[in-house]
Amino acid sequence: MTGPAPIVAAIDGAVADGWRAAVRAAASALVEAGAAGPGYPDACVRVVEENGPYIVLTKGLALVHARPEEGGLAVGVGVTRLASPVEFGHPDNDPVDLLLAFCTPDPDVHVGTLAGLARALSGGLADRLRAAPGREELSRTLKEAVPDA
Amino acid sequence: MALDRRLEILAVCGVGMGSSLMLKMTAEDALRSLGVDARVENTDVSTARGMSPDVVIGQGMHTEEIADLAPVVITISDFLDKDGLEAQLRDRLGEQGWLA
Secondary structure, eight states: OOOSOOEEEEEEEEOOSSHHHHHHHHHHHHHHTTSBOTTHHHHHHHHHHHHOGGGEEETTEEEEOOOGGGTBOSOEEEEEEEEEEEOOOOTTTOSEEEEEEEEOSSTTTTHHHHHHHHHHHHTTHHHHHHHOOSHHHHHHHHHHHSOOO | OOSSSOEEEEEEESSSSSHHHHHHHHHHHHHHHHTOOEEEEEEEHHHHTTOOOSEEEEEHHHHTTTTTSSSEEEEESOTTOHHHHHHHHHHHHHHTTOOO
16 A cells, blocks of 8 residues: 655653653644644543553553544654653553554555554564664654655 | 364454554464464454454453454453464464364
8 A cells, every 4th residue: 555654753751640641742743743633642542541551562562543533634653752651551561661653544544554563563663762862763763664654 | 274264363452443453463474374374354342243253362451351252262462472472373273173
């Protein structure tokens, strides 16, 4: 599937007093980048309130997202690195220090981007993001993982 | 293959489009390593209730809700742990006689 390259956003050293603030920060990066509408951060928090902390996919890493109709304007991928980790209440994967956020205007258009992200995560993307020395490198590392959708 | 058709496998999550897609890809990799012919779909828990797959894979918070949906229900905690999922699939599909 081809389309415009996803919008990439990065926040380094975000301060969050709990998982809700962390999720809002991660999703707000997509709003600021113009990829998601203003209601998206709250929708991403609701996903966890309604479905549990399953978005904590692996040790220390959450994939923040909501349904396209909650405000996805373009395909966007963001990375947020927290100043200190937060607990989501996940039985195995807490605490979380790294959040990837994702939005899409359409449930089908995102498959290529997420597939790229999944491959990159299996190939050690989370460690590379944790090791990035600053916001610029965070952003560049994520961009390399999600070329054109 | 002891089953005379393709295995139908469902990866579930809360929204049915982000995390479960990641899980679907992990499952496809694991099944490929095992040499199992399977179709993997991903969906949310509510939609999953109306389906009748052979195998369901998801986090415990979801698989508890749909424990009787399929003959094989596999609970994972790491969506990206291909080796762990492969080991569980080998055991559980083996029990059913679904491995070649």
